Amino acid sequence: MIEVVRKGNSRPEMVINMGPQHPSTHGVLRLEVTLDGELVTHVRPHIGYLHRCFEKYAEKMDDYSKVTPYTDRMDYVSAINQEHGYAIAMEKLLSIEVPDRVEHIRVIMAELQRIASHLLAVGTFGLDLGAFTPFLYVFTEREKILDIFEKTSGARLLYNYICVGGLMRDVDEDFKKDTAEFVRTFRPKITELQDLLSYNSIFIKRTANVGILPEKVALNFASSGPVLRGSGVKWDLRKNDPYSIYDRFDFDIPVGKGEVGTLGDCWDRYIVRVHEMEESCKIIEQALESMPDEGDVQQNVPKKIRTKPGEIYSRTESPRGELGYYIISDQSSKPFRLKARTPSFVNLSVLPAISRGSLMSDLVAIIGSIDIVLGEVDR
Amino acid sequence: MSKTTQELFDYLNAAFPEAELLHESAALGDSWVSIPADAWKEIAKFLRDDQQMRFDTMMCLSGIHYPDQNLLAIACHLNASEKGYKLAIKVKVPEDNPVIDSVESVWKTADWHEREAYDMFGIEFKGHPDMRRILCPDDWEGYPLRKDYVPQDSYQGITTKYTEVEESHD
Known part of the structure; x- marks a missing residue:
């Protein structure tokens, strides 16, 4: 596990293996950390422990709709957003218009999932x-959201609810009341x-002044x-490249301001998430108001x-950032190529760049502030 | 105002008249610009630094395999956050010599994405500082996302193929 490397007369460097089974790596992530005393000189992430060949599976499925359950399993803590992204990609490709009621339900579900x-x-x-x-405390609240999802879709984690062209089934009659x-x-x-x-x-x-990610580095990566908004960049696809019906709602994009430390530190990335939950509440309220009661x-x-x-x-815009689907179709009923960005x-690829020079214990904070889901990293 | 791929292509073509760029599209969806492999890195730098373009982020880089034409390709999706432009680019290389210049020094996103394309398609990126597999183990054989991929029979003594175990019924 531990290897001591001595270069010339310099102080010995230590190579420590962190993970793949480690409580603070949020899954099966392995980090090869080179240490100079307590200071991190280099981090080498090793990923792929959870690789399930999602893209190969998508090519081998005999139908586009059968890909949806697999998208759920990429980021298993925000499955609705993954389905939503895939459905939107397919609808754009096929030029399918979706009814207003469906768009409203999708947005409400996606924002609830974002909060969760x-x-x-x-x-x-x-x-x-x-x-x-x-x-x-937060798990008590998350539980309430999962209850709403369970009532609507029948599942608590992997929903398979949003499908190409609509929804699997209509929401239950208490949906509006429960969500309101x-x-x-929650406020x-x-x-x-x-x-x-x-x-x-x-x-x-x-968390303050730890793992500082400057704006330029964030954009280049x-x-x-x-993670990007924590560095002060006002970039949110719901506003900058609106999809679904997000252009109808009034909400802000919270950005990091370096309130307690330096702009782009761990605390900034954290506080952006807290403020985003407030904004999601705003969107849900507006969507509940304008949602049509009847419709297919x-x-x-x-x-x-x-x-x-x-x-x-x-x-x-998934809770973790830009979720892109690159789909190449051919004449068949399955994708020729499907890449999930x-x-x-x-x-995660920015981790080596921002953890250099930090303390070993701060590395844990940096990983936590990036908020990775390994199912999505490895696909 | 956002520009279409056609407008971006015209601008790019005027800047690189000898590079044989192509503006291509399919029946559905978006169009893209095809760039020959030898001009790719130079154009990538131009796209990032030119004041009219300023593509500051590469959103995605994906490998593609076209078995009919014996081609491998990468598709890059660029984003100019200031001007709001989006551009899709394809670089195609022959299957028997799949070497493309790495753009890791232009956009850092390319680091892991190029490793993934190498891992899945066997496309080599010249000038990449750390060209290793990323998702599969280092000693894995073959490139899984190629259309003609056949999985290896065993990996380090472990059978990899799924075989149905016959259940005994008494």
Whole structure:
């Protein structure tokens, strides 16, 4: 596990293996860390432990609609957003218009999922740094969202709910009431979280001025989502390249400001997620108000979709950042090539660049603040 | 105002008249610009630094295999966050000599994406600082996303092929 390398007369460097089974790597990520005392001189991430050949499977499925369950399993904590992205890509390719009611339900579900995903992210981030209590608080809230999902789609984690051309089934009759009730009770909980975790002085000491990601580096690495916005870049695909019906809603894009430390540090990435949950609440409220009560939730899409040759790169804003699907179709009923550009994969590649020179214990904070899901990194 | 691929192509073609660029499209979806492999790196730098273009991020780089034409290719999707342009680019190389210049020094995203294309398609990127497999183990044989890929029978003594185990019924 530990290897000591001595170069000339310099101090010995130590190579330590962290993971793949390690509580703070959020899954099966292995890091080869070179240390000079307590200081990290180099990090080499090794990924692929969870590789399941998603792209090969997609080519081998005999139907486009059969790919949806596999997209769920990429980022298993925000499955709705993955399905949403895939459905949008296919609808763009086939020029399918989706009814207004479906768009509203999709947006509400996607924003609920965003809240659930961010709750998990901030909860486990606190847990990595030794704050156990907030984790339990956020899981109570996440549970309520999962209950809504269970009532609507029948599943709690992997939904297979949004399909090409519509939804698997209509929402249950309590959906509007439940969701409105959730948003009403959830708002005060964000304030509670701010008191419990965000402005806790130990938490600030562990995260402020740690793992600073400058704006230019973030753009060059194509970071996206809260990682990019934490560095002060106002970039959100829901605003900058609107898809679905996001252009109808009024919401802000929270960005990092270097409030307690330097712009682009771990705390900034964290606080962007907290503020984003508030914005998601705003979107849900507006969508609930304008959602049509009646209407078909399935378009007249054939069971077996046949396409013409074509190509599309479609991107959506998943909780972790830009989720892109690059689909090449041919005359058959399955994709010729399907590439998923997943935000975690790209965000993780910035880790060696921002952890150089930090303390070994800060490396845990940096990984937590990037918020990776290994299912999505390895696909 | 956002520009279409056609407008971006015209501008690029005027800047590189001898590079034999092509503007291509299919029946559905978006069109793309085809760039010969030997001009790719130079054009990539131009796309990033030119004041009219400023493609500051590469969103995605994917490998593609065209078995009918014996070609391997990469598709790059670029984004200019300031001007709001998007551009798709394809670089095609023959199957028997799949070497493309690495653009890792232009956009850092290409680092892991090029490793993935190498891992899955066997496309080699010249000038990449760390050309290793990324998702498969280092000693894996073959390139899984090629259309003619046949999985190896065993990996380090472990059978890789799935065989149905016959159940005994009493």
